[in-house]
Amino acid sequence: xxxxxxxxxxxxxxxxxxxxxxxxxxxxxxxxxxxxEEQLAARKRYNDSIALVNQAKEQGMKxxxxxxxxxxxxxxxxxxxxxxxxxxxxxEEEFVTLENDLLKLTFSNKGGFVYSAQLKEFKTxxxxxxxxxxxxxxxxxxxxxxxSNNRILNTGELxxxxxxxxxxxxxxxxxxxxxxxxxxxxxNYTLPKDNYMMDIAIVPHNMQQILDSRNQGVELTxxxxxxxxxxxxxxxxxxxxLNFKYTGDDMERLSESKNDRKQGAGKINWIAFKDQFxxxxxxxxxxxxxGTFESTVAKSTSPxxxxxxxxxxxxxDAGGEATKLKLYCGPNQYKILNAYNKTQPEEQDAWELEELxxxxxxxxxxxxxxxxxxxxxxxxxYISNYGIxxxxxxxxxxxxxxxxxxxxxxxxxxxxxxxxxxxxxxxKIPADKAMERQQATMNLYQRAGVNPMSGCLPMLLxxxxxxxxxxxFPASIELRQESFLWAKDLSSYDPIVSWDVYIPFITxxxxxxxxxxxxxxxxxxxxxxxINMSSQGNSQQMPMMKWMMYLMPVMFLFIFNDYASxxxxxxxxxxxxxxxxxxxxxxxxxxxxLLKQLEANKKKPKKKSGFMARLEEAQRxxxxxxxxxxxx
Numbered sequence: 001x002x003x004x005x006x007x008x009x010x011x012x013x014x015x016x017x018x019x020x021x022x023x024x025x026x027x028x029x030x031x032x033x034x035x036x037e038e039q040l041a042a043r044k045r046y047n048d049s050i051a052l053v054n055q056a057k058e059q060g061m062k063x064x065x066x067x068x069x070x071x072x073x074x075x076x077x078x079x080x081x082x083x084x085x086x087x088x089x090x091x092e093e094e095f096v097t098l099e100n101d102l103l104k105l106t107f108s109n110k111g112g113f114v115y116s117a118q119l120k121e122f123k124t125x126x127x128x129x130x131x132x133x134x135x136x137x138x139x140x141x142x143x144x145x146x147x148s149n150n151r152i153l154n155t156g157e158l159x160x161x162x163x164x165x166x167x168x169x170x171x172x173x174x175x176x177x178x179x180x181x182x183x184x185x186x187x188n189y190t191l192p193k194d195n196y197m198m199d200i201a202i203v204p205h206n207m208q209q210i211l212d213s214r215n216q217g218v219e220l221t222x223x224x225x226x227x228x229x230x231x232x233x234x235x236x237x238x239x240x241x242l243n244f245k246y247t248g249d250d251m252e253r254l255s256e257s258k259n260d261r262k263q264g265a266g267k268i269n270w271i272a273f274k275d276q277f278x279x280x281x282x283x284x285x286x287x288x289x290x291g292t293f294e295s296t297v298a299k300s301t302s303p304x305x306x307x308x309x310x311x312x313x314x315x316x317d318a319g320g321e322a323t324k325l326k327l328y329c330g331p332n333q334y335k336i337l338n339a340y341n342k343t344q345p346e347e348q349d350a351w352e353l354e355e356l357x358x359x360x361x362x363x364x365x366x367x368x369x370x371x372x373x374x375x376x377x378x379x380x381x382y383i384s385n386y387g388i389x390x391x392x393x394x395x396x397x398x399x400x401x402x403x404x405x406x407x408x409x410x411x412x413x414x415x416x417x418x419x420x421x422x423x424x425x426x427x428k429i430p431a432d433k434a435m436e437r438q439q440a441t442m443n444l445y446q447r448a449g450v451n452p453m454s455g456c457l458p459m460l461l462x463x464x465x466x467x468x469x470x471x472x473f474p475a476s477i478e479l480r481q482e483s484f485l486w487a488k489d490l491s492s493y494d495p496i497v498s499w500d501v502y503i504p505f506i507t508x509x510x511x512x513x514x515x516x517x518x519x520x521x522x523x524x525x526x527x528x529x530x531i532n533m534s535s536q537g538n539s540q541q542m543p544m545m546k547w548m549m550y551l552m553p554v555m556f557l558f559i560f561n562d563y564a565s566x567x568x569x570x571x572x573x574x575x576x577x578x579x580x581x582x583x584x585x586x587x588x589x590x591x592x593x594l595l596k597q598l599e600a601n602k603k604k605p606k607k608k609s610g611f612m613a614r615l616e617e618a619q620r621x622x623x624x625x626x627x628x629x630x631x632x
Contacts, residue, residue, distance in 0.1 A: 085151075088177055091159035098164075098171040098191045098198075103329060105191065105198065112160035112175035112187045113141040117329040119278065123481070125231040125489070132280055132329055133224060138304075139280070143202075143314070144219040145185075146212040156221075160187065169193055182206045188322075196330030197340065201322040202314075211318040217289060218316045222282060224273045225304040230480075231492045233305070234511075235562050239276035239475065242295045242308045243356060245269045247287045248349040251356075254295040261294045264312070269349065271310045272356055277332050277477045277491075279356055285324040285348075288312040332357050333477050334373055360471035367468040372397075380478065387484025390566060394573045397465060398581075404461050405578075409585045414450045417595040435622055449601035473567035486516060490566035493518070510558050517568035518560045524575040525553035531582060 133139035142156030160175035291312030487494035495513035
């Protein structure tokens with residue numbers, strides 16, 4: 001196929017074969033990479049051991065839940081005369097701020113955790129300060145400690161005392177939960193300069209007699225709401241998920257489109273409350289102990305996209321050893337997230353936070369990681385206009401694919417110059433003798449040295465790049481709020497016409513606007529469809545097939561109208577270059593000379609391949625069977 005966007009139009013014979021080959025490769029890839037029986041057995045032993053450990057910890061956590069639910073008024077942490085917890089149960093809420101050039105974090109002494117987070121270098125789609133969350137309703141963190149006298153300390157409702165210190169390289173905050181002069185729990189926060197990652201250390205001091213020493217598992221509950229930050233609520237919601245990653249294993253994500261709940265069994269490395277372009281990630285240095293994760297889709301009238309709830313447990317040593325966490329509040333940018341892997345000790349499993357960026361299946365993700373992103377970042381070092389960067393990226397990709405595109409064109413050209421001879425075969429052999437027609441056609445191709453399958457391999461090699469681009473552009477934060485020509489934001493749609501009236505069947509699927517780059521891509525696709533059909537000599541093609549080939553670009557107008565304008569712009573430029581390549585190939589390829597070469601090939605002795613011999617023998621046997629059936 002000459003067009004790098006062949007999946008936009010109805011599948012002809014070569015395209016159908018190409019998709020079959022893709023399916024075979026993907027299935028084969030999955031089969032080759034499936035774990036062996038030894039790996040499965042080792043994984044089962046690992047899971048069984050983790051389950052035994054978690055069972056013991058969950059029994060302790062269940063005890064906390066049961067006692068918290070069934071606790072009498074005397075058992076709950078309430079204020080009474082001579083109550084040792086009276087000082088931390090009552091107080092006046094105060095706020096403390098840590099900030100650097102990138103991030104501003106506000107802490108509340110009630111709960112001792114982050115109250116609000118602002119990313120200084122970013123704005124919302126309507127030019128307001130970009131705030132990830134603000135208030136306990138949008139971000140709430142709680143640790144449930146079980147005391148030695150069966151009372152429960154919920155840190156989210158207790159009052160801490162703040163202590164702030166600053167150095168040239170870091171801002172430091174200690175939130176202290178004081179029980180008495182010698183016993184307290186410190187939440188230590190360290191925010192480095194020029195960093196989106198904050199260090200957290202939970203350090204109990206002389207709490208052995210106060211906390212229940214039989215159970216080190218402390219229940220952790222983290223809830224949050226995701227604000228709408230982008231122009232297109234529907235499109236942003238597709239990329240808003242709750243993610244969590246097992247230690248040394250795969251990442252899991254909850255459904256983007258509906259309410260979802262998952263049980264994480266095993267050691268969990270981090271939990272992420274993710275938006276399309278920004279995330280809040282809680283990372284445990286020594287892992288969390290399994291957990292339950294819930295995601296709820298907000299109503300369309302809500303200022304929030306989704307609500308998240310993560311419930312897990314964390315090992316906390318009452319004797320004073322620090323439990324270390326990290327909190328990332330920042331952009332989903334591949335370069336930033338991938339760089340954190342290099343900051344970890346070698347003995348630790350890599351966090352792989354870059355997996356938060358949805359780059360598609362493994363094959364497409366590899367192409368993005370090793371081809372598209374390096375080229376994109378290279379141009380980004382020297383060029384500030386991302387419209388120009390996309391243009392240059394498209395040209396580079398087209399140059400890489402040029403040999404395959406030319407090979408595909410030559411395959412089509414050979415079949416086109418042989419079409420008159422194919423028509424003669426079809427006239428001589430009636431339609432009811434399909435096997436004879438096919439055998440004669442294959443014989444003609446073999447004598448002329450034409451392989452009908454040779455056009456499929458180039459198309460097969462182009463398809464992964466196309467799908468990788470499809471995933472890359474909507475997830476690229478670099479395009480966010482970057483303007484080019486009439487498009488004010490290359491990460492969102494570029495409306496040339498918009499309206500407010502709700503139109504049934506139009507508004508839910510198409511939206512209340514028409515994106516200009518998407519419209520140009522559709523028009524260019526229709527033009528190329530016409531050029532491609534005429535070049536293949538399909539004047540006698542069935543009317544229904546022609547109609548379907550023109551219908552497909554129109555269908556993609558509905559699909560891509562709400563997508564990132566940068567993606568539609570890429571496809572538009574790619575189509576224009578493909579059309580230009582087609583005319584250049586026609587200019588330099590002499591089809592009369594090509595036909596003479598094919599005719600000369602017929603006179604050369606041919607050595608029949610084993611595959612062709614078996615194919616012809618199968619056709620001969622099938623033809624004999626059909627004749628016998630007709631006689632009966």
